[in-house]
Amino acid sequence: MIIRILRVLRGEKSAAPAGLLCALLFCASAPVWPGQADDPLKTALELHDSGKVKEAIQEYDKVIKAQPKLAEAYFNRGNAYYDLGQHQQAIKDFGQAIRLNPKDAEAYYNRGNAYRRLKQDPAALNDYSAAIKLNPDDARSYTNRGSILFDARRYDAAAKDFSEAIRIEPKDAQNYYNRANSYLALDKKQDAIADYDAALSRDPTLAEAYYNRGIAYTDSGNYDSAIRDFDEVIRLNPKSAEAFYNRGLAKMKSSKYEEAIEDYSEAMRINPKDPEAPFNRGLAHLRIDKYDYAARDFSEVITMQPKNADAYVYRGIIRTYQNKEKEADADFQKAFQLNPALKKKLQPIIDEAKAKAKAQAK
Numbered sequence: 001m002i003i004r005i006l007r008v009l010r011g012e013k014s015a016a017p018a019g020l021l022c023a024l025l026f027c028a029s030a031p032v033w034p035g036q037a038d039d040p041l042k043t044a045l046e047l048h049d050s051g052k053v054k055e056a057i058q059e060y061d062k063v064i065k066a067q068p069k070l071a072e073a074y075f076n077r078g079n080a081y082y083d084l085g086q087h088q089q090a091i092k093d094f095g096q097a098i099r100l101n102p103k104d105a106e107a108y109y110n111r112g113n114a115y116r117r118l119k120q121d122p123a124a125l126n127d128y129s130a131a132i133k134l135n136p137d138d139a140r141s142y143t144n145r146g147s148i149l150f151d152a153r154r155y156d157a158a159a160k161d162f163s164e165a166i167r168i169e170p171k172d173a174q175n176y177y178n179r180a181n182s183y184l185a186l187d188k189k190q191d192a193i194a195d196y197d198a199a200l201s202r203d204p205t206l207a208e209a210y211y212n213r214g215i216a217y218t219d220s221g222n223y224d225s226a227i228r229d230f231d232e233v234i235r236l237n238p239k240s241a242e243a244f245y246n247r248g249l250a251k252m253k254s255s256k257y258e259e260a261i262e263d264y265s266e267a268m269r270i271n272p273k274d275p276e277a278p279f280n281r282g283l284a285h286l287r288i289d290k291y292d293y294a295a296r297d298f299s300e301v302i303t304m305q306p307k308n309a310d311a312y313v314y315r316g317i318i319r320t321y322q323n324k325e326k327e328a329d330a331d332f333q334k335a336f337q338l339n340p341a342l343k344k345k346l347q348p349i350i351d352e353a354k355a356k357a358k359a360q361a362k
Contacts, residue, residue: 002072002151007215011207012260014054014057019243020024026195027224029112039099039171040059040062040066041059041060041063041070041072041076042064043059043061043080044056044057044059044062044063044073044077045076045077045308048079048080048083050075050190053080053083053084053273054084056076056080057070057077057080057081057084060073060076060077060080061077063080064077069100070100071097071101071107071238072101072106074093074095074097074100074306075093075094075097075104075106075107075110077093077271078091078092078093078094078107078110078111078114078307079110080116081131082094082110082113082114082225085117087114087115087117088114088118090110090111090114091111091114091118092108094108094110094114095104095111097111098111099266100230102340103134104134104154105130105131105134105135105138105141106131107127108127108131108134108268109127109130109131109138109141110263111127112124112125112126112127112128112131112141112144112145112251113144115127116148117247121148121151124144124148125145125148125149128141128142128144128145128148129145132145137168139164139165139167139168139169139172139175141176142161142162142164142165143161143162143165143174143178144170144205145161146158146159146161146162146165146182147159149161150178150181150182150185153185155183155185155290156182158178158182159179159182159186162175162176162178162179162182163179165178166179171202171204173198173200173202173206173209174199174203175196175197176196176199176202177195177199177208177209177212177329179195180192180193180194180195180196180199180209180212180213181212183195183249184212184215185361189216189219191216191221192212192213192216193213193216194214195217196209196210196213197213200213207236207237207240207361209320210232210233210236211229211230211233211240211242211243211246213229214226214227214229214230214233214243214246214247214250215246217229217250218249218250218253219248221253223250223251223253223254224254226246226247227247227250227254230243230244230246230247230250231247234247238274239270239321240266240270241266241267241270241271241274241277242267243281244263244264244265244266244267244270245267245276245277247263247265247273247334248260248261248262248264248267248277248280248281248284249280251263252280252283252284257284257287257288258288260281261281261284261285261286262276262279263281264284265277265281266282266336273304275300275305275308278297278300278304279298279301279308279310279311280300281297281312282294282296282297282298282311283314285297286314286317286318289321291314291318291321292320292322293321294314294318295315295318295319298311298312298314298315298318299315302315307338308337308338309334309336309339309342310335310342312331312334312335313331313332313335313342313346313350314333314340316328316329316330316332316335317332317349317350317353319331320350320354320357321353321355321356321357321360322357323357328354
């Protein structure tokens with residue numbers, strides 16, 4: 001079984017505090033504060049920008065108390081609450097900013113991010129859509145809406161959003177990577193590979209793109225290219241158990257059984273709790289007739305997954321080859337008890353294994 005990583009890279013960043021450049025205040029003129037030398041909004045923004053978020057909120061409170069209809073104050077206080085992880089409070093402030101300024105695309109975008117953090121995806125989807133309607137040239141909204149659609153397995157719609165993000169920001173590797181994942185999920189392997197190529201031409205350190213392109217190559221039967229991609233993942237991330245495991249699968253498909261065993265072993269060393277690596281190492285040992293090693297591998301799988309019928313079947317076949325008929329029959333019976341449908345499917349394979357064992361014994 002191929003371990004897939006199709007995580008999209010999200011553009012989910014709340015817009016930063018407006019700062020002194022009014023970038024997210026839409027350059028609204030600051031209110032006048034009679035009798036005061038300092039502008040409290042400016043003070044709040046400076047505190048926020050310097051990382052003193054709680055102190056900034058106190059200043060935003062003063063601004064809102066004095067000018068309760070100042071949308072920018074709610075917007076920036078919402079950013080502050082977001083930075084503190086207080087997403088529900090951030091949603092309230094962004095909502096008030098939207099009520100005061102319904103054309104504020106950034107407020108919709110940021111509220112969408114807060115909803116996303118709370119796993120309220122339908123609300124987030126609506127806000128990203130509203131942000132796109134108000135500002136159709138903001139790639140971040142397309143990226144984040146696309147990520148929600150991807151997670152909902154609406155891959156065609158996700159690909160369209162990522163295409164819009166590419167239109168707006170054609171130099172961003174993330175956009176191509178995300179669309180490639182959508183294509184791969186749609187089984188459009190060649191389109192996916194082309195987009196992974198584009199992503200890597202823009203960011204050669206994007207390990208996820210090498211990894212998923214390796215999966216696409218494996219699915220396409222191009223095992224040498226898959227192995228090269230997993231080599232790159234391992235170079236960039238030597239502790240990636242998934243990369244070693246999937247490189248092992250590609251090597252198995254290429255009949256490089258000894259090399260596959262080495263990769264499975266490394267995957268097991270990094271992640272000893274994953275039953276897939278010992279299962280497939282057992283298959284590799286079986287292919288080169290190392291029955292004792294194979295039996296140990298499947299026994300390890302059974303220890304981790306006592307209800308894994310396939311592991312019992314393979315251990316039974318191995319024990320048949322080892323002329324351990326009683327133990328083999330016990331494994332087969334256990335497998336059929338766990339999954340009765342296997343008996344009809346696997347009985348010819350079991351009979352073949354018994355015949356082979358008898359022939360070897362002569």
